[in-house]
Amino acid sequence: MTETEEKADPPAVMIEPIDISKLDPDFREGIRSMPNGEELSACFACSTCTAACPIANTWKYKPHQLIRMILLGMREEVLSSEEIWLCLTCFECQERCPQNVRVTDIFFDCKNLAAEEGMIPxxxxxxxxxxxxxxxxxxxxxxxxxxxxxxxxxxxxxxxxxxxxxxxxxxxxxxxxxxx
Amino acid sequence: MKTVVSDPVLVIGAGVAGLTAATQLADSGIRTVLVDRLPIVGGNAMDLYKAFPTDDCFYCFEGSRTRPGIRKCFYRSAILDQPNIDLKVNAEVTEISGSPGKFQAKLSVGPQYIDSKKCIMCGLCIERSKSFSLPSPQCQPQAVIYDPELSDEGAKKAEEECPTKAINLGAQPSEETVQISDIVIATGYHEMKPVSIDEYGYGKIPNVVTQLELAQILDPNGKSGGALVRPSDGGQVKRVMMVQCVGSRDENYYPFCSKICCVYALKHANIIMLERDSVQVAVVYMDIRTYDRHERYYRVARDAGVRFVRGRVSRLEACEDGTLDIIAYDSLLDKYLKFNVDLFVLSSALEPPKGSAELIKSLGLHSASGFVGPADSISENAVVAGDHVYVCGAATGPAEIPESVTQARAVVSMILQSRK
Structure with a gap:
């Protein structure tokens, strides 16, 4: 596995992985520095938000995944996602979150950031x-x-x-x- | 059965549990023979750098501070000054015979090259030969240790020049048999060396280490003075990845949860993120089990910006520059993530130490996944392993320090009651 001559072999993982070094670590800090983002990093991915959401069953990225993506720095994917715009803003997720993450409000912040960059459906x-x-x-x-x-x-x-x-x-x- | 009060108690293992049991028995007027395989006491705790839950040197946990000694370190004075403790380092119990309450234990004591009562730790011998070393400034007994495998010309010189004549290179191993009333098993745990788990490359790739090995890199008393460096070339580490449940919760290795590795992995992640300059830590996990009040470590780690990836490592490749390319599957995102790291740390399973199976068999005890189980599994006496045989600390299975101390005290209490 570690020998160099094997490097030419087809990759063991056929799906191209997401290169962490190409992601934007400032995105996480940017969201976190906003008033709603204070508890962002408290998320431990229990997915209570997704369980609470009345419409996420049709979403490609569920609410807990969007929060994960923010934490990883997947700026492009989050801001261009249609899910942040599909959010009903019913606040069920935010209400139930055991770690006080302001999920709905963070999606509002994402929408504002996306709007600033002209990424609006x-x-x-x-x-x-x-x-x-x-x-x-x-x-x-x-x-x-x-x-x-x-x-x-x-x-x-x-x-x-x-x-x-x-x-x-x-x-x-x-x-x-x-x-x- | 009535115990002969004058017979000492044998404590096997001088780690946290064994030391606690021995000092408290000794303080209660009971003679204790404390045996450890290694040349210094402290066991695994010596290698933890900061021990949870106090993030303190393990010698100094709460409740032990009233004893006279240097600062809070009560074991120093206990071991040096307590006449009821007969400490035997470099020693092993080779055979136990007799009947409950009246055992005979055969001890094999390694050569006592250094007389710890004479050694003043001046460092002269260490200058003369690399066969001498000081494991830690706080080590007990307070003396250098000698490794005959590294012996050279300088060692002979050191023996002659030692100002207190504390060195005897001609020392021979000895054997002795002691009559004892009770046995306290405090043999602790061993961190599995995951050489057989191929996908992680441990033992083949130098920058793949275990958590205890990482703790030693982080220890300010270590080779790098606490700087986080790569074992391969001493280069600065910028990115670290940790993997949980290596050999634990795995039917191919150990089916049980090693219980404390999540906590100390996060303890290390927090030390790295908060006390070392700009290092990024990622933790790949199945479940984070920072049980009880240790949830605090998880919370601090998330706040500090540790990246948590719920999933497993799919592929690891060593690059020519010493870094590792790692692809991990994130099961929460259902995506594969690619990392490049300098150091890959395995939270390896905690296994029973060498000789556990023989000990359990020879005393007719119950095995609990290889550790020492209670004599009666229905009773709540977790520390009673047999008639006049007790067990405490990680010898019962992976345990944290406060738990080991509590169990050791329970053992002391039971022995005292039996002698009433």
């Missing part, structure tokens, strides 16, 4: 655009609902203009690619 960009353009996410279209409840067709006093202005000046505006 199109669906999220679409939502942001909707917000910036219309000042609200769900525009009431089915007026019969209001009619059934004996309400006037238009929401009284609803003004979305201020929201549009504010949102344009925030990160939401940046995501959509408005000012700045």
């Amino acid at each position: 199109d669906s999220i960009v679409g939502l942001a655009k909707e917000l910036v353009d219309k000042g609200q996410l769900y525009v009431v279209t089915a007026d019969w609902e209001r009619e059934d409840m004996d309400l006037e067709p238009e929401v009284p006093g609803l003004s979305t203009e201020e929201f549009k202005t504010i949102l344009k000046g925030t990160r939401t505006g940046q995501i959509v690619g408005g000012d700045e």
